[in-house]
Amino acid sequence: MSTGSTGSTGKTGKTGKTGKKITEKLTAAALTEATGKDWLGWFTVLDKWDATSRTHTEIAHHLCEQHGVNGWHAQSITVGYEQERGLREVGQSRDGEWKLGVSKTVDASPERVIEAFADESVRRRWLPDSTLTVRTHRPAASLTAEFDDAFGGVSRIDVRLTVLAPDKVRIGLGHLKLPDAQAVATYKEFWRDRLTDLKALLEG
Known part of the structure; x- marks a missing residue:
């Protein structure tokens, strides 16, 4: 596949998707074992905190400081929440990039x-x-x-x-x-x- 400035873009696959959501890659069981809650549990916590109105950094910091989640899982939960609530798509940052x-x-x-x-x-x-x-x-x-x-x-x-x-x-x-x-x-x-x-x- 050539994607240089003079080549064709090639095929992206039938769906054109950028990849799996993080909720598909990190299982609910693995998340529960590491953090004490599954995806639905963390989404409920964040909804109650009105996380859709917060920045990515604020959400991750809240998970670390208020709920004792380690940095890697706090970032994963934050990205999963943002994807689930339509704040970003797979392959897109919270600021739209x-x-x-x-x-x-x-x-x-x-x-x-x-x-x-x-x-x-x-x-x-x-x-x-x-x-x-x-x-x-x-x-x-x-x-x-x-x-x-x-x-x-x-x-x-x-x-x-x-x-x-x-x-x-x-x-x-x-x-x-x-x-x-x-x-x-x-x-x-x-x-x-x-x-x-x-x-x-x-x-x-």
Whole structure:
């Protein structure tokens, strides 16, 4: 699938959905075991607190401070509540921004991984037909860039590395400022494919 500035957007699937809601990924049983309440229980608590009128940060803080929920589950409950109450869609932030995140573990040094994004001659080998303009570059650590997407806009790429061993890193790639849910679905598939190609290049 090509989604560069000169290519086609490819298929997003029959439904064009961006993915599962967090309530589908984190089961009620697992949430109850970790926090003492299932999704319906937490939604009831938040409704009584009039959470639809609060910000994302306020909701998460309330869950942590008033109900003793750990940070990760507080964020998950908050996102689940916002999705359930129509305050955001899957792939959309509370402020309305469409974005996505993908990751891939690669057996290569962090220096080589970041250079594969920063060096155009290397980048063309795994990311052809795409226009990417590097804005910030921290060797062996992170990179940000503007990306001419296939939907006629300029979105943003944010790459950050987690070093797992001297020659093993996890790539975290965020694609921000996308126009809509279709773009999120398209580019989630696109970046999964491209990072698979990058892994093959660096490990080959």
